[in-house]
Amino acid sequence: MTAISTAGRPTAEPSPDILIIGGGVIGTATAYYLARAGISVLLIERDHLAAGASGVAAGMLAPQVEAPFDDPFFNLTLLGRAEHPPLAAALFEEAGLDVEYRPTGILRIALDEADRAELQRRLRWQSARGLRAEWLEPDRLGEREPLLAGAAGRLLAGGLWLPDEGQVRGTRLVQALAVASVKRGARLRQGEWAVSFETRGDRVVGVHTPRGLLKAATFVLAAGIWSRDLAGSLPLNLPVGPVKGQVLMLRALHGAPRHIIWTGECYLVPKADGQVILGATEEDGNYDARPTLAGVGSLAEAALEHLPWAGSFTVEGMWAGLRPAAPDRYPIIGQAPGFANLIIATAHFRNGILLGPLTGRWIADYIQTGAWAPELAAFSPARFLEPARDGSV
Numbered sequence: 001m002t003a004i005s006t007a008g009r010p011t012a013e014p015s016p017d018i019l020i021i022g023g024g025v026i027g028t029a030t031a032y033y034l035a036r037a038g039i040s041v042l043l044i045e046r047d048h049l050a051a052g053a054s055g056v057a058a059g060m061l062a063p064q065v066e067a068p069f070d071d072p073f074f075n076l077t078l079l080g081r082a083e084h085p086p087l088a089a090a091l092f093e094e095a096g097l098d099v100e101y102r103p104t105g106i107l108r109i110a111l112d113e114a115d116r117a118e119l120q121r122r123l124r125w126q127s128a129r130g131l132r133a134e135w136l137e138p139d140r141l142g143e144r145e146p147l148l149a150g151a152a153g154r155l156l157a158g159g160l161w162l163p164d165e166g167q168v169r170g171t172r173l174v175q176a177l178a179v180a181s182v183k184r185g186a187r188l189r190q191g192e193w194a195v196s197f198e199t200r201g202d203r204v205v206g207v208h209t210p211r212g213l214l215k216a217a218t219f220v221l222a223a224g225i226w227s228r229d230l231a232g233s234l235p236l237n238l239p240v241g242p243v244k245g246q247v248l249m250l251r252a253l254h255g256a257p258r259h260i261i262w263t264g265e266c267y268l269v270p271k272a273d274g275q276v277i278l279g280a281t282e283e284d285g286n287y288d289a290r291p292t293l294a295g296v297g298s299l300a301e302a303a304l305e306h307l308p309w310a311g312s313f314t315v316e317g318m319w320a321g322l323r324p325a326a327p328d329r330y331p332i333i334g335q336a337p338g339f340a341n342l343i344i345a346t347a348h349f350r351n352g353i354l355l356g357p358l359t360g361r362w363i364a365d366y367i368q369t370g371a372w373a374p375e376l377a378a379f380s381p382a383r384f385l386e387p388a389r390d391g392s393v
């Protein structure tokens with residue numbers, strides 16, 4: 001099959017089996033697992049790799065700290081976390097890049113009695129599930145995290161220590177996935193904008209770009225917040241919108257935290273090179289990916305109120321990213337309703353880096369076997385087609 005440009009000129013390159021739209025963690029992970037299976041892949045990205053939410057993510061692998069209760073999403077995030085250590089090792093081998101996977105653990109600080117009660121409730125159900133979690137009274141916080149020794153810890157209401165949480169560097173992960181994919185034969189094109197889909201019946205036959213029509217057998221839409229516009233050309237309702245997150249890049253001159261520290265209002269993530277990421281705001285519906293004084297100011301205030309020693313950290317930069325989110329805040333992964341050869345993978349909200357590799361592997365498995373992982377049943381795009389409870393659609 002030869003790709004035909006809109007001007008009627010055939011493009012020189014052969015059409016891939018799979019065309020992926022989006023060069024964030026989900027797109028590049030999908031390209032990697034497909035290329036590993038020997039499937040021909042072309043990934044197009046309108047900007048540059050990790051230009052969206054993946055490039056701003058703090059890189060936490062943190063299912064336990066974020067989970068208020070045990071549900072199918074929590075199971076998904078645990079599986080997502082388990083994916084990272086072997087992937088980091090494989091990417092180091094294949095791409096020669098350290099994605100900075102570190103099982104640094106997270107110390108979730110309780111700020112008051114209500115917080116303490118809630119975290120102790122989480123401790124109970126997570127321990128009952130066999131997950132590692134430990135309660136630290138205020139005077140023991142310093143044993144785990146020297147910056148919280150003495151008065152700094154006694155002002156807090158205790159903490160939940162979660163030793164199995166970890167982190168990677170989001171940009172490094174995307175870069176390593178891309179390098180390893182290309183080494184295995186995938187093609188990646190940056191600066192190539194997918195404008196709209198071309199369909200025939202219930203099949204997508206191509207994607208229009210300013211350079212022409214790109215054809216493939218199967219398409220994967222993993223374009224973050226921009227997925228909605230592209231799906232709209234089908235037409236398909238894909239209710240994904242931005243939840244802006246701002247972060248400050250800091251450096252601790254006299255010792256960074258040993259672990260990720262999370263107060264509920266902000267988090268500090270110590271990276272392998274000594275940088276510390278302070279995040280993050282949640283600004284619903286905001287499409288402007290620039291940091292604002294109010295945004296970074298609120299982060300600084302949240303950190304200084306409960307972690308005053310962070311006041312000596314120097315500021316190296318400030319970033320903002322647009323997390324793609326569905327109305328129910330769960331990911332959308334699966335076949336597009338009404339289009340047999342279109343797969344949707346977006347709306348990972350706060351969990352793109354955590355779930356990206358698992359999402360990519362499961363999409364590659366689906367493409368090879370025709371069967372979705374059963375754990376994805378609750379996250380299908382079809383959930384937005386279901387009639388409302390009162391019978392209206």
Ligand code: GLY
Pocket residue numbers: 058060245279280323349350351
């Ligand atoms: N995963 C943390 C955040 O989105 O801020």
